[in-house]
Amino acid sequence: MGRIVYGALAPHPPHLVYAENPPQNEPRAECGWETLRWGYERLRADLAKIPYDTIVVLSPHWQTYVGTHFLGVEHFRSLSVDPVFPNLFRYHYELDVDVPLAEAICSAASDDGIVTKMMRNPDFRVDYGTIVACHLVNPSWDKPIVSISSQRSAAFYSVEVMQEHMVALGRATRRAIEASDRRVVLLASESLSHRHFVTEPPVPEDMSHEHVTNHHQYLWDMKIVEMLRSGHTRQVVEQMPEFAEQAVSEADSGALTWLIAALDFPTSRAELYGYGTVIGTGNAVIGWTPGEPRP
Amino acid sequence: MNQVAAGAEVDGEEVATAPETGVVGGALVPGLPHPLLVPERNAGWNRLRQAYEAARRDLMELKPDLMVVYSTMWPSVIGHQIVAEPEPVWVHVDELFHDLGSIPYKFRIDAAMAEQVRAAAEERGLHARTVAYHGFPIDTGSVVALKLMNPDNALPAIVLSSNVYADRAETIVFGKACRDAILAAGRRAVAVVVGTLSNRLFTDWIDPADDHVHSLKDDEWNRKILEFLGEGRLEDTAQLSREVHRQIRIPKVVSFKSMWWWSGVMGQHNRYAGKVYAYEAIHGTGGAVVGLVPSPSGVGDKEFDEEDVERYRGDRGVLT
Numbered sequence: 242m243g244r245i246v247y248g249a250l251a252p253h254p255p256h257l258v259y260a261e262n263p264p265q266n267e268p269r270a271e272c273g274w275e276t277l278r279w280g281y282e283r284l285r286a287d288l289a290k291i292p293y294d295t296i297v298v299l300s301p302h303w304q305t306y307v308g309t310h311f312l313g314v315e316h317f318r319s320l321s322v323d324p325v326f327p328n329l330f331r332y333h334y335e336l337d338v339d340v341p342l343a344e345a346i347c348s349a350a351s352d353d354g355i356v357t358k359m360m361r362n363p364d365f366r367v368d369y370g371t372i373v374a375c376h377l378v379n380p381s382w383d384k385p386i387v388s389i390s391s392q393r394s395a396a397f398y399s400v401e402v403m404q405e406h407m408v409a410l411g412r413a414t415r416r417a418i419e420a421s422d423r424r425v426v427l428l429a430s431e432s433l434s435h436r437h438f439v440t441e442p443p444v445p446e447d448m449s450h451e452h453v454t455n456h457h458q459y460l461w462d463m464k465i466v467e468m469l470r471s472g473h474t475r476q477v478v479e480q481m482p483e484f485a486e487q488a489v490s491e492a493d494s495g496a497l498t499w500l501i502a503a504l505d506f507p508t509s510r511a512e513l514y515g516y517g518t519v520i521g522t523g524n525a526v527i528g529w530t531p532g533e534p535r536p
Numbered sequence: 537m538n539q540v541a542a543g544a545e546v547d548g549e550e551v552a553t554a555p556e557t558g559v560v561g562g563a564l565v566p567g568l569p570h571p572l573l574v575p576e577r578n579a580g581w582n583r584l585r586q587a588y589e590a591a592r593r594d595l596m597e598l599k600p601d602l603m604v605v606y607s608t609m610w611p612s613v614i615g616h617q618i619v620a621e622p623e624p625v626w627v628h629v630d631e632l633f634h635d636l637g638s639i640p641y642k643f644r645i646d647a648a649m650a651e652q653v654r655a656a657a658e659e660r661g662l663h664a665r666t667v668a669y670h671g672f673p674i675d676t677g678s679v680v681a682l683k684l685m686n687p688d689n690a691l692p693a694i695v696l697s698s699n700v701y702a703d704r705a706e707t708i709v710f711g712k713a714c715r716d717a718i719l720a721a722g723r724r725a726v727a728v729v730v731g732t733l734s735n736r737l738f739t740d741w742i743d744p745a746d747d748h749v750h751s752l753k754d755d756e757w758n759r760k761i762l763e764f765l766g767e768g769r770l771e772d773t774a775q776l777s778r779e780v781h782r783q784i785r786i787p788k789v790v791s792f793k794s795m796w797w798w799s800g801v802m803g804q805h806n807r808y809a810g811k812v813y814a815y816e817a818i819h820g821t822g823g824a825v826v827g828l829v830p831s832p833s834g835v836g837d838k839e840f841d842e843e844d845v846e847r848y849r850g851d852r853g854v855l856t
Contacts, residue, residue, distance in 0.1 A: 307737055307739055321671075324611075324672070331670075360634050361634075397739060437613045437701075440663045
């Protein structure tokens, strides 16, 4: 019987990959955003102790307005250039997709009434939210992934509607994993508060320029982080509409709601690996070890 | 509403003489890939495809030497971005309609003009930068527009982003900066806006034969916008932008801002000959191909509700 062995909030600012200087990325950096990068380092160390087969990631940067989509091609090799920060992220990626698990989750979601689609076009470029989060969690890329799109029901309807959809998708994800033989790590690839600065310093990694865009956002970030750390995940979901609106949060993508639902609303303390801002947005790396699957 | 001008018809004898230099004409086109990739699946998509071609022919008769594309489907955060890779080559796949097929492209970009637009934008107080990286993800809308409006790369082009945070003042100033650069370079440009009118897609898959505008409300507003544009009332349409956004736009971005840019770059008035080549649904959205040419016979200046702005003075921190 398959199971979810770990779940993490794994934000995807391309700045973090840029500052790591991996061989896959063309630009070079001197330093930058260390509190988050060191947080990811500790997350990787914890994951190294846990055997797992597949990473399942939901990314806000694969935006679909008609249904929830799943990568359905076994192997991708291409160049990802960030449309917003092309000066920082031009990443040569090569990755494998766990297509059978993707199909199983897609089928489970479809059975629950969610509009779905498998993405079968081999020329498709994998979104950078998927690539950044997966690189920071597993830079060796030695595990296949399942990549799930962000269905933008928050834009079409409301955050409440989005959450209903994402809770259902999370439950379907869990059910499909448990029906498989996979040990799976889940990643919600998103920031918390998400108001950016609209200018960039001449040296992007000049940390003397880095801070949260405003105090209001910081207060919201701390409130959400504290609730997540202390196991109040259901309250986070309940307060998500206010958070999404007032902190311009990237949680409107549904990734965090999906993760919490897939983890069955964990009440145990989460591990906060790090919090930091990136070009004004708030980001936290947080992990959960789920309990045994319910019978 | 095919091959029909919404509102006053263009009188053949009164068609404008385009200026010697500057923006000699403009077009509004939808950016979804259906008319490019699968026009045969729906009669309306095919009419849009034909409308693209008709609009292109009419614009080319103005003898332009530059195509400026402003895409609402390319969001930027760090100011305004301008494609400046001289010959971008890629095989593009839309992130939503990936099953319609791949789009190989090779475009001809006027890198020097892109730099001039950047400089002009900075001169007016904007943050702007050019992007010239192999593999930069040119958005679906720009790709579709360039493939259909400039299929043989007859015109060098530049492609502009739509800043997610920019509201009216910043967007108008960006339009004016583009106009500055075009005039300073002595170019004859056509300004192409990529975007739908109403942008609500059906949230489920449909039989292409059943495609229609999502709601009667969306359809009525679309027709009102086309009535204005068909009469050449670009500035009036721009003044309606906030209301259009409230009424028929899914809030993916701030405001129906493309009309602000278009009016800014074309001169902020209503003296145009407008032509609606086609108006059809694309998966529920309102897709129209519209042409505008400066004309002494246009409606003329109207009473503007909002003040003009010449220079962007930055984020005044009202939210922080």
